[in-house]
Amino acid sequence: MRQIKNIKDLETIKKEVEQNESKYKYILNICGGAGCISSNCLKVKDAFEKAIEKYNLKDKVLLKITGCIGSCAIGPVAIIYPDRILYQKLQEEDAEKIVFSHFINGTFVRDLTYYDNHKKEYISKIDDIDYFKKQNKIVLRNCGITDCLSIEDYIAKNGYMAIAKILNGMSQEDVIKIVKDSGLRGRGGGGFPTGLKWELCKKNSATQKYIICNADEGDPGAFMDRSVLEGDPHSVLEGMMIGGYAIGATKGVIYVRAEYPLAIERLSIAIDQARKYGILGKNIFSSNFDFDVEIRIGAGAFVCGEETALIASVEGKRGEPTQKPPFPAEKGLFGKPTVINNVETFANIPAIILNGAEWFNKFGVKNNSGTKVFALAGDINNTGLVEVPMGTTLGEIIFDIGAGMKRNKKFKAAQTGGPSGGCITGDYLNTPVDYDSLKELGAIMGSGGLICMDEDKCMVDVARFFMEFVQEESCGKCFPCRVGTKRMLEILERITKGKGEEGDIELLENLGNMIKDAALCGLGQTAPNPVLSTIKYFREEYEEHIKNKKCRAGICSDLFISPCQNTCPAGINVPGYVSLIAAGRPEDAYDLIRKDNPFPSVCGRVCTHPCESKCRRGMLDEPVAIMDLKRYAADYVFKENKPRKDIVFPKNGKSIGIIGAGPSGLTCGYYLARLGYDITVYESQPVAGGVLAFGIPEYRLPKAILEREIKTIENVGVKILLNKEVGKDISFDELRKKHDAIYVATGTQFSKKINVEGEDLENIYHGLDFLKAVNFKKITKMDGIVAVIGGGNTAIDAARCAVRLGAKEVMIIYRRTIEDMPADKREIRDGIEEGIKIVELTAPVRFIGDKKVKEIECIKMELKGFDNQGRKKPYTLKGSEFKIKVDNVILAVSQYSDLPFIRKDEVQLTEWGTFIIEKDTMMTNIKGVFAGGDVVRGSDTVITAIADGKKAAINIDKFLGGKGILNTGEEIEIPKPTIDTEIVEHERFAMNYLKPEERMSNFKEVSLGFHKLNAIAEAMRCLRCDKRD
């Protein structure tokens, strides 16, 4: 075989490859990364070959198997050059279609190209796809481009040109200087400056030195090293040669884990090729530099990523670390000075030598130059490998490139650096990802694994998972790591099983910090990180597990009966009542609901139903229509006129005063009355129900239905005094004298000002005031153009009321996009059906008019950066002001509470005017005065208000000497699940609705509820995850 002896020889080969490629009309690159191989890309390749043969295109199309392109989620992937069209999720049968259409007819097959789920369109050109557009490839420069088994292809991309250039007259110091100037830091995770490491080793006068490539990639979910080795092995070899030359080593060792057979195979081929060309061996490029590389296969122990353990393993010993110092640069492999760098670090080197330090410094941020490859994993839409400049924000990586969380779930946290790393919460989505900023957050860069977690992840469980991993991987040499990680795991296991005890968190912290402090090696010193960082950011979740035996994410299965019940703030036994409906027992279902919530009719209509977002059925097709089924049960009981007789305990002689007849106050009264308390509810309005009565439009919650439900509460002895305003009609002090305890549940009924010029003009209403006026029939008509400002349920309610009041045109002006609107999705859909226009990315800056409002001056918004749930933050776009003509404006932004009856110096309030209560007892700083619902939480949902009312009842009973056990009537036997081996996929069963034209001019209830048959069928969709064996 011919030998490569100088730069000219390299250039000859490069020219040959280019000439050869220019003969073809198309180049078909098929991704041969391990991910695509497991999704069968080799069969697709065969199919392509067959089709090319069949159509006699062998002279026209050059087919290559390339390294990993990174878009593993959509594999197998092929890219056709020069058109740069990307085909995704290829099947064997697609090959012929593409060959025929693309290569023969010259038209690409659109519906096989990339489909953007967000934008809902095909994006065929690789350069237009967000995922690729925002990347910057240095390390992965050849992956997806060159034939990964061809040294010539590598040479054609200036491969081995860097080492040739060096051996053609650069000194060791020259090389080290470039690497130092480039600012390259170790990509294995430690971030130690590579040039400095080389310099330290170079200075050692020993005659024998070694250079080792650490390819023992062990972080769960990380596979960048594997991809580089598989896709561009020569770049690593060249990097090692350069390093070897710089430090004065003639021997290199690549330590690869045995779990990477494809990487080992391709690497071996590459080494053979390089040896045959004389690129590895003696007198390389006619210089007197000798260098060769050997592969050592490690059995895959996580600890062997630790330099000293890796060296021990290469030496044939048990892979266990020893204390540093001495560092490998002084005393490494076989006691000789040794440099160990990571695969990714080496792959950067040739590019740095060829393009210079200055070029490299253009990427990234200060002290963190260049790019970093990340492996996106977890609950993210685009899983795979991405290479971005250092300092790209976490939000950009996760949302712009990774396309956000699957199933539109909320982002919760990202774990960087694998099990040794830490988690980063939504608050830091705008943090640039680089060594230093991550460290500041208590996380680490690590090798670049980025595990994304959505709201359904329990952080205690996540910590337990990582602890289990490191505990398994601990070599066992030093005591803190061997026993300490086990004890930490045991504590975490106890907590997740509901056996957590007071003091566990502190013990975890104490142990964790000690292990970090005292363990022998990097594994132990970082092992507690996931626990410490989850405690730091999610301490509340730990406390809930320990104190309340609650796992809010619905993961720790010993702590709840089903995810839906667990998620319901009121803890309603959802699978119980759903199965009762399925069994044809809607009355029992209704009674079961009322054990936890006296408002089934209301919640069956207006609940935000967080339960449904956790419904396991949702993973299969669609969540069970839990809310609608609740309504069905309640409606059935009333329609059939089957009055319930709630058992009430004999009067106990104690009396409770409740301020506010909203859902929270009435719930509290209901449960306390059933325990035998004398209940008086003071309501300032002429109707009971609070926000349910005046804040929710009739078409969503008819008055009659609310009244009948309140009646059931009055039936157990709750006295409601209407038009009785505390502070005016009766003083608070008088109230306190009259009652043994008081529950304040006055809610937040005052609309907030938005502080925009012209806000006080006529025909500008505030959301809740407007709805109140409509409900109390103070406003019965509305003309002209109505603009509603806001994106929540109040905004939609106001807009839909405006439609019903006769407005000519109704629009909602919202500063973000429709997807970001917090309002119920069904309500938005119904509103749009009724003709409401949504003006996205717009905010008012001025209301114009004289007396009456005439115009709104708006400004366009642009979305930049991220809030803590991954939503983009709106910023005004300067100079984009425009005007909208309006006749009426409704400002539906938010509400606040006011407590005129209490002396402000007497009670502790937050700066938002809400009560401060003692978390466990709900008592305010005034003895015997309790508070709950929105007056504590700020504007929140009906169901949390109800949940607070119930919890307050328990606490008040305890305060007055009771046991705090509610009287919820007799046990209801819940049907056993039928054994259904076959689960048939089926979306929700239909419910009846009024058509837009039937509802737009009146306030009739829009939703008509379930038909009995559909209700039973819908209830049968429940997977009964409450029953586990």
Next chain:
Amino acid sequence: MIEIQINNKSIKVPEGITILEAAKLNNIKIPTLCYLENFHKVGSCRICVVEVEGQRNLMASCITKVANGMKIFTNSKRVRNARKLIYDLILSDHPKDCLNCERNQNCELQELGSIIESDGEIFKEYAMSKSSIDNESPSIVRDNAKCILCRRCITMCNEVQGVGVIDIQNRGFKSIVSPYFNVSMNSASCTFCGQCTTVCPVGALKEKDSLTLVWEMLTNKKKRMVIQTAPAIRAALGEELGYPPGTLITGKMATAARLLGFDDVFDTNFSADLTIIEEGNEFLKRVKKVINGEKAVLPMITSCSPGWIKFIEHYYPELVDHLSTCKSPHMMLGALVKSYYAEKIGVKPEDFFVVSVMPCTAKKFEITREEMFIDGMPNVDAVLTTREFGKMIREAGIDFKNLEDSKFDDPLGISTGAADIFATTGGVMEAAIRTVYEIITGRELPFENLHIKSIVGFDRIKTAELKLENVLPEWKKLEGFVVKVAVTSGLVGAATLLEEIKAGKSPYHFIEVMGCPGGCISGGGQPRMTTDEVRKKRMEAIYKEDEGKELRKSHINPAIKSLYDEFLKEPLGEKSHKYLHTHYIKRGKQ
């Protein structure tokens, strides 16, 4: 010298030493657990961590070298908290049966507890990592539950002894110390040297119990109880009974043995002298053969150390012919008790129960070797280690320190100084040469105090050359012959010498091997811990005992003379063959 600060005090210390050593030089004892001076420094227990200003992590002081300007804090809050928590962690994986553990009050973990303010049981519902007990071997018991994985035993087995039978198996919390695949030490090629048992800080490694049996037999009226004590016991037993290392307690030991109820109190020294006669003659026989042009296997290697014997049988089976066929001294004595002495006092051999007090754990295995049985009977019935014998005396309530001295019983209690030095490395060789030289030349060994200086001490391999001049007429052929000898203790040195033999490059004629580093004075059954200092003290005591004797050469022991006259007739004769010699098994590696 460099300057450092420990706890805000500036001090000057030599460069290159560790923080632990620097602290010790300045009268600060940093608590340690896995650390074993001169042998084991791996920094795995982390009990000795200290805070070094500017370092992110706490540093293990036993392996971190001092550097100029270093500011070290040995008792900061961080350090004390870490120390305490690590201690709690160790305890959480250690049985709490201290009161019935044989290391009670002699346990390094316990001792640590006396200085660390532990919070006690801070964990709930935790698992113990291991529980298995390996008591299959006749010599050593390994109780994994008690093992704290300090790895000292591994260092002893792998690096000090070069045997490598035990190592860490599994990883992380499931780690255990064990032979490969967790087989028993009895099935692995363990030499039973017991060096591992001498360094174990807790009760995880110990000798197999023989005390129970011995106590039992002492109450058996039918048995005539014989006890013999090895040369090395007299210089070490004291440590078990409250004396400083190197105290000779020979006379009190004999008295104590009688108080315990033994009928005959003999001295293995007697048979050490006998060994010299038999082994010396065997050597001369081999030399003679070579001089006469006949085939004989040289160098000849001593055979008193059963750990060493098992080592060569496993690892160099092809070289077992180099071993002297002599049994070890206590086996010879046992065999003579049940023949010569039995005849003499008219007791049936089977009515004897011979107990050997030995510095050795391998001796417990040795007495089970069937090839050494005579007429179906073992030579010795039970072996007690020095530690066990000490415990026995303590249990019996004997006020050892106030005992009168007494002598061993006749006739098997009479010995010369040559026998005493069997206890230490170089001793057997010196004793042999004292006799052989005189046999050949008719003159006493011409050295000061009869010591051959070059083979005294703790160097791994020691050699000597001795030119034979003016020999007696019957040894004419040896005139001018230079006898080359080598002495080693510890199995690494033994392996080195055997490799030389294997390669045909051994220049020696006679080699002394003792299995334990330093010889029997630091045997596997000796009081813990055998530090270099203790070793030295014991050796000095042994030489003192030798030098204090009137008779210092085996061949002038009058009791030996009578033995040959009355019973054996001649060295290497028929009876010698039956009672005093044995053969070896080519075991190979298991």
